[in-house]
Amino acid sequence: MSGTTRRTHRCGELRAEHVGQLVKLGGWVHRRRDLGGIVFIDLRDRAGIVQVAVGPDAPEEVRRSASGLTGESVVEVFGKVVARPADMKNPELATGDIEVHATKLVKVGSAVTPEIPVARAKSEELPAEELRLKYRHLDLRRPEMQANLILRHRLLQRARKTLSDLEFLEIETPILTKPTPEGARDYLVPSRVHPGECYALPQSPQIYKQLLMVSGFDRYFQLARCFRDEDLRYDRQPEFTQIDLEASFVGAEDVQGFVEAVLTALWDEAGHAVERPFRRITWQESMERYGTDKPDLRYEGLAIVDWTAQVESLGVPFFAAHKDGARVRGLAVKGGGALSRKDVDQLAETAKQFGGAGLAWVKRQGDQLSGSVAKHFSLEALGRLGVGDGDAALMTVGPDRVTSPVLDKVRQELIRRLAPPPARPHAFCWVVDFPLFESEPGTGRPVFAHHPFTAPHPEDVAKLDREPLACRALHYDAVYNGHELGSGSIRITEPALQRTVFRHLGLSPQETEARFGFLLTALAAGAPPHGGFAVGFDRVAMLLAGAGSLRDVIAFPKTTAARALFEGAPAPARPEDLAALHIQVTA
């Protein structure tokens, strides 16, 4: 399969079974070891590395060109696959049982000295990320990056096949779309033919896929490129790929079933067995027990507990200083006795960083109690918190909106420091029953927590006007080991309800018509019940590749300042191009 008119195999494919065969290879010089009378060349391609030997028996011109080769030049080699004697095998190389004795060797692409190394010493750090991005063609030659992108390819194919087998149709949607003032900032593309008007790149194909449901396509998917002009993180790029899907005549469980099928297939592709169905946890329970809407359920046992009642009579001043809706919540840390004073101080620092009041703590070793509030506790009082010998209790106080994120961060930090064995390596869950609204920081005004097409929970529709913050949404997130993999919802199909939601968003009927008229028109034309989901594919690839950032699973990513260092984007526009687009630059 890998053979062409210029080669018979890939370098990294050769094994003992090929011994005796005459092969033709093409690859890059990974390393060269010139011993004088014999030269070894590690020849590399996407399949791996094979050792080419040019010994005293090789033709004179082969020996000459072999000794003049420099790193990263491209050579074509003709030779014989030979078994290596037992004491010369290299167990660290997949091809290490054999080597190729070259009878012909031609440099077909000479290479300047690479700006960053492709072949690194074992202990050598990676070049600075700036250089890796600038010389991306070299960075991508490294076997680790090749493996990442090869895995990414396999994951994409597997997703495509899984959904196609489930009768989903792959349908492409526009890249030049309509600006949406809500949500993330749009990337705008000015129109030449319509002065002052712009297209926007899609933040997601959301409305299109709903239109496809109205059109009767039933089940849609797309490996969709999406664009959001927001600030970046290690796990956020301005352009990214979603496994986007939508289905008709479904409830939330149906959509979740489809998504589980895709995710388990992807994990299987990466060699991991995953159990279905995924566990379900309500948003409320997740916030209560883990302080976050993306709980890491590998460590279920370490959960946040409400100790307000248990500590009330102890007279701890730290707790008493907080009133009015404040609860005392904390973590009973099995084996927390192992935490040093410094550990706890740093945890308390973390708590303060995230706006908490700080951290009160008690540690028990034998009958000895120690810690910032130890003098207020007896063994019995501590026992009521579930804290035994060798354990520790970490506590904080305040309103949930403060203590939840604080305890979430403290919990994550504890897991990092104590590294307890996970109950399961792959902890998937569905977080369900999200609130439809959240209160806007500052004003406390209810604002939509999701996109405005998310259906309210049928039981809560009556509360829409009276108690918006108590309304649940038919919205669900897929969470894996504390990472959000994606989210989805059942959509509104009733035009009147959709108009009500837009009104809650503060849109006038005129604005609603102008921005979403085409969706409302479609919904009025006979819309099937439908819902869908979008998997953040880059993040999945990052997790399955064990990569440290999205940049390591994207061939040509942007920097945190949204620059492309390789090709140099963005770049100043030429005045004549701006003129054609009717644009004046003021900055």
Add this chain to the structure above:
RNA sequence: GGGGCUGUAGCUCAGCUGGUUAGAGUGCCGGUCUGUCACACCGGAGGUCGCGGGUUCGAGCCCCGUCAGCCCCGCCA
């Protein structure tokens, strides 16, 4: 928009309390070498200490500004 870390040879890094000529490994160039696999050994070249300003008798080191990369907060319906 705000905060933090980093920036010294092609690359990875060291550089003491501010002190004379800025170092190591690797890569590169030249040489020796017939079983290496990070080959070994000998020799050599290679520096705008990110950039600009300031303090000082003297700055890689201190101060101010700025640029770039990364991480975090805000932001990401």
